[in-house]
Amino acid sequence: MPDPVLQVEDLCVSFTGGGVTADIVRDLSVTLYGGRTLAVVGESGSGKTITGRAIMRLLPRGASARGRIVVAGREMLSADERELRRARGSDVAMVFQDSMSALSPYLDIGAHIAQAIRLHNPSVTRRAARARAVEMLDRVGIPEPADAVRRFPHEFSGGMRQRAVIAMALVNRPALLIADEPTTALDVTVQAQILALLRELQREYGMAMLLISHDFGVVGSAADEVLVMYAGRQAEYGSLRDIFDQPAHPYTAGLRAATPRLDVRREIGGERTRLRAIPGAPTSLRDAGPGCAFAPRCGLADQVGERCVVEAPLPTVRPTSEVGGLHLAACHLDRLPAPQEVAS
Amino acid sequence: MIVYVARRMVTAVFMLLSIAFVTICLFFGASKDPARAMCGKPCPPETRAKVSAYMQTDQSAVWQYVEFVKGLFVGRTYGTGAQQVHCPAPCFGYSFPNRSDVTTLIAERLPVTLSLALGAAILCLVVGIGLGALSAIRKGGIVDRFSTGFAMFGLSVPTFLVGLLVLQVFGFMLNALPYSGFVSFSESPADWAWHLIGPWMVLSFILAAGYVRVTRTQLLNELSADHLVAMTARGASNRQVNRHAVRGVMVPVAAMFALDVTALLGGSVIAEKVFSLHGLGDLLLSGVNESDLSIVVGVTLFSAFLIIVGNLVADLLMPLLDPRIRRA
Ligand SMILES: Nc1ncnc2c1ncn2[C@@H]1O[C@H](COP(=O)(O)OP(=O)(O)O)[C@@H](O)[C@H]1O
Ligand code: SF4
Ligand SMILES: [Mg+2]
Numbered sequence: 001m002p003d004p005v006l007q008v009e010d011l012c013v014s015f016t017g018g019g020v021t022a023d024i025v026r027d028l029s030v031t032l033y034g035g036r037t038l039a040v041v042g043e044s045g046s047g048k049t050i051t052g053r054a055i056m057r058l059l060p061r062g063a064s065a066r067g068r069i070v071v072a073g074r075e076m077l078s079a080d081e082r083e084l085r086r087a088r089g090s091d092v093a094m095v096f097q098d099s100m101s102a103l104s105p106y107l108d109i110g111a112h113i114a115q116a117i118r119l120h121n122p123s124v125t126r127r128a129a130r131a132r133a134v135e136m137l138d139r140v141g142i143p144e145p146a147d148a149v150r151r152f153p154h155e156f157s158g159g160m161r162q163r164a165v166i167a168m169a170l171v172n173r174p175a176l177l178i179a180d181e182p183t184t185a186l187d188v189t190v191q192a193q194i195l196a197l198l199r200e201l202q203r204e205y206g207m208a209m210l211l212i213s214h215d216f217g218v219v220g221s222a223a224d225e226v227l228v229m230y231a232g233r234q235a236e237y238g239s240l241r242d243i244f245d246q247p248a249h250p251y252t253a254g255l256r257a258a259t260p261r262l263d264v265r266r267e268i269g270g271e272r273t274r275l276r277a278i279p280g281a282p283t284s285l286r287d288a289g290p291g292c293a294f295a296p297r298c299g300l301a302d303q304v305g306e307r308c309v310v311e312a313p314l315p316t317v318r319p320t321s322e323v324g325g326l327h328l329a330a331c332h333l334d335r336l337p338a339p340q341e342v343a344s
Numbered sequence: 345m346i347v348y349v350a351r352r353m354v355t356a357v358f359m360l361l362s363i364a365f366v367t368i369c370l371f372f373g374a375s376k377d378p379a380r381a382m383c384g385k386p387c388p389p390e391t392r393a394k395v396s397a398y399m400q401t402d403q404s405a406v407w408q409y410v411e412f413v414k415g416l417f418v419g420r421t422y423g424t425g426a427q428q429v430h431c432p433a434p435c436f437g438y439s440f441p442n443r444s445d446v447t448t449l450i451a452e453r454l455p456v457t458l459s460l461a462l463g464a465a466i467l468c469l470v471v472g473i474g475l476g477a478l479s480a481i482r483k484g485g486i487v488d489r490f491s492t493g494f495a496m497f498g499l500s501v502p503t504f505l506v507g508l509l510v511l512q513v514f515g516f517m518l519n520a521l522p523y524s525g526f527v528s529f530s531e532s533p534a535d536w537a538w539h540l541i542g543p544w545m546v547l548s549f550i551l552a553a554g555y556v557r558v559t560r561t562q563l564l565n566e567l568s569a570d571h572l573v574a575m576t577a578r579g580a581s582n583r584q585v586n587r588h589a590v591r592g593v594m595v596p597v598a599a600m601f602a603l604d605v606t607a608l609l610g611g612s613v614i615a616e617k618v619f620s621l622h623g624l625g626d627l628l629l630s631g632v633n634e635s636d637l638s639i640v641v642g643v644t645l646f647s648a649f650l651i652i653v654g655n656l657v658a659d660l661l662m663p664l665l666d667p668r669i670r671r672a
Contacts (some may be wrong), residue, residue: 058577060568081581089579096577101570106591106667119579152668168578 003073005175005208006032006055006092011067013047013054013232025051025232028067032225034175037202037209039223039240041216041255043282047232048212049097052178055210056092057084072175090120093169097181099161103153109137109164110149116168136167140197159190166197173205180212195222216255220244228252231282231293234315238327248318248329250300253336254278292332304332345670349660356656363648365409371641373405378637382440398423399440401637412437412641436642441634446642449627456526456623459536460543460615461608465601468548472555473597479556480563491556498553506546508618526621543615550611551604558596566592595666602658606651 013025025047032038040048054065057076069076072091074083096102103112113136114129124132130149137145140163153161162182169177179198183191199222202209213219219226219240226243228236228251236249247253258278280297291309295301301308313330320327379396380387396402400411400422411420415435422429422438431438431445438445479488527535566572566589575585613625624643631639663669 056577058573085579085581087579088577094574094577096570096574098570102574104571104575104588106588106595106665108667115575115580116578119584152671154668 002034004031004070005034005072006030006038006210007068007070008055009068011051011054011065011069013050013059013063013065015063017062023232024063025054028229028234030227030237032176032208032210034208035202035206036224037199037211037222038225038227039211039213039219040227040229041213041219042229042235044214045282046214046229048214048229049180051229052094052180052210052212055176055178056088056094058088058094086120089116089169089174090172091174092176092178093172093174095162095165095169095177095179095182097184099158099165099185100153102165103161105153108150108152109133109156109168112164113137113149113168113171116171120172132171133167136171137164140164140167140170140201142167158186159194162186162190162194163197166194166201170201170205170207174207176208176210177202178210178212181214182211183218184213184215191218192221198222216258228255233293233312234328234330235294236327236329236331237315238318238320238329239322239325241322242318242320242325242327245321246319246327248327248336249294249331250298250333250336251278251294252329292330300333300337303337307332345663348663348669352656352659356652359652360645360649361413363652364412364645367641367644367648368409368412369405371637372401372408378440378635381635398427412645436646437638439631439636439638439642441636442639446638449639450624450643450646453622453624453627455528456616456621457609457612457625459526459529459540460547460612460621460623463537463540463544464547464551464611464615465604465608467544468551469555469597469601471548472552473559473593475552476556476559477563477593479560480567483564488560491560495553495556498549498551498556501550506549510542510546526623543612543619543621546618547608547611547615551607554600554604555597558600559593562593562596563589591665595662598658598662598665602655602662605654605658609647609651 008028008030011025011028012023014021014023028051030038040051042048050059050063053059054063055069055071055076057065057079059065065077067077071087074087074091076084076087079087103109107115110130110133113133114126117129117132118124118126134145134149137148142148142160142163148156148160148164156164162185166182177198182198183194186194195218198209198211201207211219211222223240225239226237227234228243228249230251236243236247236252238248243252244256247256255278278297282297289309291307291311292298292301292313295308298308311332313332315328315330318327318329379392379399379401382399383392383395393402400408403411414420415431415433415437417433419433420431420435420438422431429438429445431447434447436446436450439449442449475487475491475494479485479491482488525539527539529536569589569592572585572589575588576582609624612623613628615621616623616625617629624647627639628643628647630636631643
């Protein structure tokens, strides 16, 4: 087996503000190989973006990360500025949720892509970089790329802009792409096109992809492995098949019950189903007590009893249908009861 | 880009011509004939008619307008024979009470007003952007709190009040600053600046408030802007990212400054009055007091000219900061 492209061990991210330090991500561990897609799912505020940004050491002010992050053989948490600059945009690239605000309003698309190239290959002339940008825009399916390269971000439609952003992220052929809700701002049909494009480019470049989404349907149509996050911790981890067919965490089961896969969904008229279908409001790690963060919303907590409230469950190995696969869930229940009971 | 420049220039010329037309119609059409003041007392009708003809105030406003515009390019001659006076191009009219063409009067006063306005502009930009940037970088800190108060005060207090305050405190009470007079730059740069510090402070104080606010807000936006995070994610260094942040701040600041050229000149009139400086504003006021229509019209139009040129320069600089405009 080749070395993993991404290895995260016991990642904790904490925020310091107003004299208080609080963890917002705790004890996260994942391993991701080239050519594979790991989907990170969870409700808004569960720490997906922070996790993605921690991997690139792009945390907002006041946040700090502990643990271990290795990207393409590089220790990210101990890397100095120069090493980080070399890694960012070259070993690991990011597609941000909001393509409009992730682009400089004062630069045309070509200048963005040229910048991405020249930051890592200073010897490439601006001209050559722009020529390369045209090729790249063509590759991601933007019509009339020679013309598009001179357009400014506000002159693109959302879908086209997202394609351009993908071109920008992939121009240096990163080993790892972190795509933070790459389709959330888009129409359902465009969503499917962008996901298909990402998958196609991933195969072509053999890169690993961390696909962040709060939409379980998106995950179903694009992931190989899935990490379900709840309140900054991993609730469940496993292959797409295990997660969909035999979820071991009540939260995952709830999501699963609420969301048909994207391909199925399109057949039933593109209706959008969201994670909100689980009653109750998500808890942040900050407000969580010593017990399971999901306990206030968990229909099964009563079956387990006090333990859910006083002791946080650790991820434990669950049955898997994959050969050599890993399936983990952080729940005190060893087995989930039949689906209809979960849904109640 | 060429289209943009051409369009701006044509607009500027067109605006100047229309302002001239409106001003001349307004003043020459609706004012008392200035010839009456010049004719002396007693003033028999035939003398007055002669004076009117000599001063060319007997003509219609439209004729005045045409002559004025013509005078700007080829000069203008009043009267004939021994009485003849010539006002060379660019002629902004002739002031009979002062026995001087308005252009010369303006040229005498212009250094004062320009010194005042340019100095105040520089001070205001330095203070405004500096304070705004410091407030954003140390948000909630002492500089931030001070400059928020400063901005509130500056935005709400009228110029003349600040002027009188500065005059009172620094000029009379502390005897620290000269409270009137102007020394030309070529004579002594140090004295020139020394005499202008008071009015500069007053003028820039009023205008700086806006720049503090815009710079602070904009820089705060930029400091957490996704597109700068994205730039870091592409592998850019802090320095490269900061350069982009600065551009994001400069665009709205420049746009604001273009609008403030007018306020700067308007404020100068008041500051000149308060600090007894003999600049364009003072010239204009004396023209009004003495019913000297040529001065009023000439100075008004010259000021309009300054403002429009100032705006034009700002407009032409904008595309350098914001490339989106280049494509327009
Ligand atoms: N700049 C910040 N300062 C303080 N807390 C933050 C900041 N950004 C995010 N958080 C907190 O971190 C948690 C995770 O946020 P995020 O990773 O953006 O969630 P997600 O991407 O899953 O919606 C949230 O609960 C949020 O309150
Ligand atoms: S540990 Fe308890 S509360 Fe948490 S998910 Fe499992 S059953 Fe529900
Ligand atoms: Mg997010």
